[in-house]
Amino acid sequence: MKPPIKPRRRAPGRPLKVMMLGLRGLPRLQGGVERHVEELASRLARAGCSVEILARQPYVERKGPHRWSGLLVMPLPAPRVRSLEAVVHTFVGVIHAARRGPDILHIHAVGPSLLVPVARALGLRVVVTHHGFDYDRAKWGRVAKTALRLGEWAGMRFADRRIAVSHAIAGTMTERYGVPVATVPNGVTPQARPTSTGALERFGLTPGRYVVIVSRLVPEKRHFDLIEAFAQGAPEGWQLAIVGAADHEDTYSRLVLSAAEATPGVVATGFQSGLALRELRAHAGLFVLPSSHEGLPIALLEALADGLPVIASDIPANREVGLPEECYVPVGDIPALAAAIARSCARPLTEAERDAARARVSHAYDWDTIAGEIRRIYESLHQNEDREPDTDGLIPIPRPSP
Structure with a gap:
């Protein structure tokens, strides 16, 4: 033209x-x-x-x-x-x-x-x-x-x-x-892991003992799958932090917040940014992204840059990041997601594994x-x-x- x-x-x-x-x-x-x-x-x-x-x-x-x-x-x-x-x-x-x-x-x-x-x-x-x-x-x-x-x-x-x-x-x-x-x-922008834990204290979270998802409250992120899988698969004493909010409050976002409130161990933090977001992500024990739709998820890349173990849905955008096979679960397969959460929580990454993940994603992205x-x-x-x-x-x- x-x-x-x-x-x-x-x-x-x-x-x-x-x-x-x-x-x-x-x-x-x-x-x-x-x-x-x-x-x-x-x-x-x-x-x-x-x-x-x-x-x-x-x-x-x-x-x-x-x-x-x-x-x-x-x-x-x-x-x-x-x-x-x-x-x-x-x-x-x-x-x-x-x-x-x-x-x-x-x-x-x-x-x-x-x-x-x-x-x-x-x-x-x-x-x-x-x-x-x-x-x-x-x-x-x-x-x-x-x-x-x-x-x-x-x-x-x-x-x-x-x-x-x-x-x-x-x-x-x-x-x-x-x-x-x-x-x-x-x-991603590599950053030192924050030593502060003010946001965790505010929401009653223990460092290394909670699962986190960082996303807007929209249906394609499949928060209900994660809440149900967490209830089935998380070890005793672990929590789930849902970090994010809806741009336009709707039925879906209200139902997610209701489900979070009704499920033991689940905390909805609302939208967070700056140091609070860094603390909530960097001190988690596991990052999960069970979504059905992504472009190339920055939240997943940033979790890897923090050296976190991750679980992601088996879709092309997440596949492109090149995670180990055991990190992927089929979209909507709640038993598989629950099993992956239980498996990952039971085996924390070593510092060497965390450093390798940080280095790879920081270089490639x-x-x-x-x-x-x-x-x-x-x-x-x-x-x-x-x-x-x-x-x-x-x-x-x-x-x-x-």
Whole structure:
């Protein structure tokens, strides 16, 4: 597609001007896209890019333009209606970008990608990142699922450059739409294990003696499976910490909280960030992610970076992380999940095993390397606009089994 308005040329020596659109906002909002953008954008800014984040006004504390960690955060209107929030905000964001004229408009997720043709028609150079098959999420009805599939199509067909957070997504997009898609994954930031335990004390948790899940309260995370499996398989004296909340309170989130309250040993902490989140994850005895849908789960990568033993559902996104076979359980198989929890709790990892896991994930999913690869994709639009960069990328993540 050739846009009717010719994109503006970047003056030699001027910092690359990037706008990011498709997330709720930052900092410290729950969600994989939000965490991805927060980590990526701050590194691009430190590398000399001028980065503006187009946030959804209801999700950020400061409602006017402001600076955070070297980024310009621009809150724009968004209705607090789940089915309209993303598309309305993205439309407003595209118009804002057309007026400001960035070198790159980077749109995240398939829903906001619905507006890629509009952005191209307005003369913007557009990069899209596919974070996961959002139309497979249980919360969406038929109309929303159709719109999300249309957004995926629009993003893949009309963007200047296309990125996926996993090889599985990239391969599916290339096969489905016949376009090159670069694989650039989510990442982790290695940190020392906190010595403090204030959050554990607040929720009555004992270091090393609880199972943790960190996620939003949405159906595809399958919290009920975990609560039931914990009740069946956890050793005496262990607890389960459910860390996270719902963006929009609904029947599912209320039922999860009710089930947590009714099940002995289960604690729901609500949304946590910063040091409290670090404490709750790093001091756990086991991390579990039984979800039916993921892109490439940052929460799982961060648990591995903390050296935790993990159990994950047997889906392509989790398989791509390359865990030992015994760490995977079939989606919805509660007896298998209960047995895996009991087995893992009975055999804590040695420090050598923890160190090996930390080293592997920190090397394979390094945010600094990821930011450098994204910058290379941006620059390819200005150095040689007719040539797509190598779609294999620089990131040495394992490929899924055939």
